[in-house]
Amino acid sequence: MSTDLIALGIKDKRLSNGQTMAIREAELGDVSVIIDYLASAQADNGDPLFCAGSDARSLEQARMGLENAVRDDGALMLLGLVEDKIIAFALIRALPGDLTNHNSTISLAVSKSYWNKGIGGAMMRGMIMFARLHPDIKTIHLGVRADNAGLITLYQIYGFHQVGVHKNYYGEDGSYCDRILMDLQVN
Amino acid sequence: MEKAISGDAEKQVPLKNGKTLVLRRPRTEDAQAMLGYIAAVGGESDNLLFGEGGFSLTEAQERAYIERMNADENSLMLLGFIDGALVSISQISGSGRPRTAHNSELAISVRKAHWGVGVGGAAMRALIRYAQQHPRIRVIFLGVRRGNENAVALYEKCGFKHIGVRKDFFCIRGEYHDQIMMDLHLAKQV
Numbered sequence: 621m622s623t624d625l626i627a628l629g630i631k632d633k634r635l636s637n638g639q640t641m642a643i644r645e646a647e648l649g650d651v652s653v654i655i656d657y658l659a660s661a662q663a664d665n666g667d668p669l670f671c672a673g674s675d676a677r678s679l680e681q682a683r684m685g686l687e688n689a690v691r692d693d694g695a696l697m698l699l700g701l702v703e704d705k706i707i708a709f710a711l712i713r714a715l716p717g718d719l720t721n722h723n724s725t726i727s728l729a730v731s732k733s734y735w736n737k738g739i740g741g742a743m744m745r746g747m748i749m750f751a752r753l754h755p756d757i758k759t760i761h762l763g764v765r766a767d768n769a770g771l772i773t774l775y776q777i778y779g780f781h782q783v784g785v786h787k788n789y790y791g792e793d794g795s796y797c798d799r800i801l802m803d804l805q806v807n
Numbered sequence: 808m809e810k811a812i813s814g815d816a817e818k819q820v821p822l823k824n825g826k827t828l829v830l831r832r833p834r835t836e837d838a839q840a841m842l843g844y845i846a847a848v849g850g851e852s853d854n855l856l857f858g859e860g861g862f863s864l865t866e867a868q869e870r871a872y873i874e875r876m877n878a879d880e881n882s883l884m885l886l887g888f889i890d891g892a893l894v895s896i897s898q899i900s901g902s903g904r905p906r907t908a909h910n911s912e913l914a915i916s917v918r919k920a921h922w923g924v925g926v927g928g929a930a931m932r933a934l935i936r937y938a939q940q941h942p943r944i945r946v947i948f949l950g951v952r953r954g955n956e957n958a959v960a961l962y963e964k965c966g967f968k969h970i971g972v973r974k975d976f977f978c979i980r981g982e983y984h985d986q987i988m989m990d991l992h993l994a995k996q997v
Contacts, residue, residue: 678903717856719977759975784971784988788946792906801971801988 623696623750630698630746635737639702643742646697646709651686654699655679657706658729689713694721694757696750700730700739707731710743712750714757722758724751728771740771744778751806758807765790766798780804811937812885820929822889828926829888830933832877837886838869840893844918848896851919853979854955881908881944883937887917887926894921897930899937901944909945911938922957931965938993945993952977953985967991 623645625631633641646654689695689711700708708730715723726747730739751757762780764771780802789799812818817831833841842864850859864872876884881901887894897915902908913934917926938944949967951958967989976986 678905681903717862718858719979720856722978723973723976759973761973783973786910786946786948786970786990787992789910790906791909801973803973805974 625746628696628746628749628753630742630749633700633738633742635702635734635739637737641707641734641739641742642701643698643746644701646686646690646699648687648690650699651683651690653706654686654709655682657709658682694724694754696747698743698746700734700743702734707734708739708743710747712747712760714754722756724754724757724760726760726762728762735770740774741777744774748778748804748806758805760804760806762802763789763799764802766800772800772802775802778804809936811940812883812933818933820925822924822926822929824924826889826924828894828929830885830930831888833873833884833886835870835873837893838866838873841873841886841896842866842869844893844896848916848918853977853984854952854958855916856914858979879903881911881941883934885930885933887930889921889926894918895926895930897934899934899944899947901941908943911941911944911947913947913949927958927961928964931961935965935991935993939995945995947991947993949989950976950986951989953987959987959989962989962991965991 625643625645630643632643635641689697692713694714696712698710699706700710709728711727712724714721715725728740728743730743748760751760760780762775763786764775766785781804782800783803784801786799786801788796790797812830812832815831817829820828820830822828845857845862849855849857873884876882876898879900881903882899884896884898886896895915895917897913899911899913901911915927915930915934935947938947947967949962950973951962953972968991969987970990971988973986973988975983977984
């Protein structure tokens with residue numbers, strides 16, 4: 621919480637459509653709105669970490685997960701806002717445990733109507749800088765749908781390389797898609 | 808098919824050394840024994856996600872965790888006892904999230920004094936049986952330190968396939984070790 625975003629090179633971004641995207645750190649009061657955002661079709665990249673189901677139990681799990689991440693010093697949660705509305709969500713978080721806390725994971729969602737405007741890149745740069753400057757983090761892990769070529773390319777641009785594949789990880793109504801696992805060594 | 812362990816049921820498994828392994832779900836009164844187990848097991852090998860001293864939970868937190876695990880319809884935690892002593896903790900956890908609810912993750916540990924007599928295999932089979940009978944779980948994932956050949960052999964025997972490697976995932980006393988990632992796809996009707 622309360623990370624110095626300027627030190628991470630994170631600042632408001634002028635978009636090609638003339639709008640300005642503000643980037644700020646998420647707070648506990650944002651959690652409900654974030655849950656709605658990640659569940660909305662707008663943000664759907666197939667891999668939001670905290671995407672909740674409609675039942676009370678999975679909503680509660682999503683809420684707890686997000687609140688813990690907001691409080692966690694080993695985590696940075698960023699919101700991209702246009703006219704006070706969330707259009708992008710990014711989270712980097714170190715794994716728990718003495719033997720594994722040099723690993724971190726990234727989760728990223730950008731609203732479809734704002735794709736191809738450099739927003740994912742701005743979020744990625746902020747998160748990678750956070751990892752570089754973090755005293756413990758050495759590696760960033762992420763997972764991405766195998767059919768999301770644009771996002772895979774974005775991750776490759778930032779140096780991520782494939783380290784594995786979960787066959788049929790994403791599935792609904794009998795149709796499945798693989799999950800590509802990618803790593804970036806930052807320190 | 809044999810039924811998965813549920814509720815208060817116990818499963819007795821004969822071991823190679825003539826002793827009997829009792830597998831059952833944890834009860835809140837197991838919390839103290841589980842904390843003692845966790846504090847001891849991490850220092851016995853370099854194979855786990857935590858090292859010597861385990862991780863710090865209070866007994867109340869551990870009890871709450873047991874209650875959560877037992878209430879979670881996508882997860883099964885199993886304790887293994889030999890002659891009344893806790894010798895193994897294992898669990899399988901489903902994601903419960905939409906679109907990925909068919910995936911689960913497995914973790915297992917056995918006290919070193921009881922290695923090599925079939926405790927891990929028995930716990931694995933019980934967890935896989937649970938996944939087989941679960942309405943949604945179709946895939947089980949696990950990670951193992953590269954170099955832990957006994958575990959890799961056990962997982963391969965259970966049908967797990969290598970799906971990738973994370974470089975330097977474990978840092979043990981200042982040395983880095985890779986993690987082998989493995990998936991088991993259950994043969995199930997859709």
